[in-house]
Every structure is written in C-alpha cells, then in structure tokens.
Amino acid sequence: MKILHRIAGLIAAAAVVVTTGCAGSAPDVAAYVGPNQISDRDLHEITVAADEVLRTQGQRASSGGVLNGLVLGEIAEQTATQRGIKISDSERDALISPSNLGSLLGNGRTRELAYALADAELVRMRVGDETFLRALGDAEVRLNPRYGTWQPDAYAQGGSMVGAGSESLSLPAPRS
Template sequence: MATGAILAVLATSACARANPSVVAYVGSDGRVTQSELDTAVSGISQTLQPGQSVQESAVVNALIHGEIAQQVAAANNITITDADRDKLLKGSNLAPLLNIPDAKAVAYDVADAQLVPAKVGSDAYLKAVQSTPVELNPRYGQLNPEDRTIVDGSTGSLSTPAPAAGG
C-alpha cells in the first residue's frame, strides 16, 4: 500500500511542471510561455516577404537562449541595455524586428545571447549554458544537451521559404 502511495506522489510531482501553456522551463525559475511564443511568431510574421514562413523551432531556441543569457547576466552582475541591443542589431537581418513590438523581444533575446558571452567570455558562457537545466515541452521536440537547441534539422534562421503550392 505504501509503495502505491509513493508511486502516486512521484507520478504527480513529475507532472508538476508539465503545464501545457509553458514551452520550456529554463533554470530554476525561468520559463518561456506559449503566449510569448505566439506573440513572437505573430510579430516576426509581419516582417516576412511573401513565400516565407516563421521557423517556430528557431523562435523557441531564441527565446530559451535569451532567458539563459538573462540568467547568466544576472548571476554575473552584467547589465545589457536596450541601446546595447539596438547597436548590435542595427544593420543586421534582424533589424526589421525592432520596428514590430511583438517581434522586438525575440530580437533582443538573440542580441542578449551574443552580448552576454562577449562580457563573460565564450568558454564561461558555454559552461553556463550547458549547466542550465532546460525542460522543453515534448511537443516542440528534444534539446541537444550540449548547446540547448532543439534537435530538428533546422538552420536556426527565424524564417524559411514556404512550401511550394500544390506540393
């Protein structure tokens, strides 16, 4: 009888963080929500050319790595300003995202994932990424344990050409 009770507790505790509205839990208290993902995808979609579509896994990767970068920055007392982010993104292929409020956050996440390693050093940052626990909602795939990116064969680009009509 006691074994059954213990198994029931273990089963429910394993599901405690299995909230369908959470795309990923990052670190001890960070999370990427479905709402954040939907907002980012909608915003990025506004910047695409006809025939392009948003690569959702790349957006999830950017949001996860933005959260990791923010946690590493906080742990190292590093401040990254919007001006720092804007300067990095100016002239890049992500610059158009800065003009769309719903896309700006994901552009800033990408910037943070570049700015923070420059401040702490790439080796220290990679170690921090590898030691940050990330629980990805299984409906988005699996994470590579080395770099905490979704294993799906995508390029990492936020957009891809849409499938050809009729095929």
C-alpha cells in the first residue's frame, strides 16, 4: 500500500497552477527533460482530463501535480532505456488499477499520466531507491519558470518536485 500512497501523493502534493508566458523558456513548453519536451498544450489537456476523472472521486488534479508526474515518468523512461529495462502495459495496469488512480486508465490522455507514474514506481523498484534518487538528481530538467523550480530532493520526502517558487499563478485560457 505504501507504493500506492506514494503514487497518489505525487499528484496530490502539488497545488501549483499555470499562468501565461515567462522568460527563459519557450512559451509553449512546460518542461524540458533531457532532449525531450512536455508541451503546455499536452500538460493542459492531461490536467483537464485528469481533473474531470479525479473529481468524481473527490480529488483534484493541478497542473503542477500533473507536470510533476509527467517529468517523473520521463526521467523513469530515460533511466529504463539507459539500463535496458522493459516495462509492459500490463505491468503498468497491474500497479495502477488497484490504486485510487486506477480510473485514469480509462482515458487516453489520463492514461499517459497514469503510465508515467507507474513507470517511475516500476523503475524505482527495479533499480532501488538510491539509484533512482540519483537519477532524479542527475536528470537535466528545466521547467518553464511559471511552474517554479525542479527540486528532486522533495521525492524522498514524498513531495512534489515541481512548483517551489511559484506562488501567485493562474490558469491559462484554453487554446483553440
């Protein structure tokens, strides 16, 4: 059950939401993780979809919490690739299904978030806590400043690694 609480905590820990453009990052990119990007559009769409699903369970999804999960999943994917670790959808489903995030599996957009969180936990279980924490610390993560800063040390305390330094932010207008 500790694993399921950690996964749920990764989404719930961040209460940060999005604002419009800030300097230092492409305005349409929420985060860079190594050579990969997480776009604002994807973040917004996944956040809206996850919030709709989780609201039925009395929970909420924030942009910061979703971005935390997506970045964590990207780091896990890169770590898995470097170490030759293969993760199947059935492994992801088995981990997420019994948790309070199991309902995220029923939607294509929210499944991306569920699988990112599952990947992080499955990679952590395979490489061990110390190695996974080192991978988080070594990851090249650049957040768009509107989301705050990347703080990988927060993972060990069960907190969100995204959001420190973002206080007065608001949601962007939906894109057409």
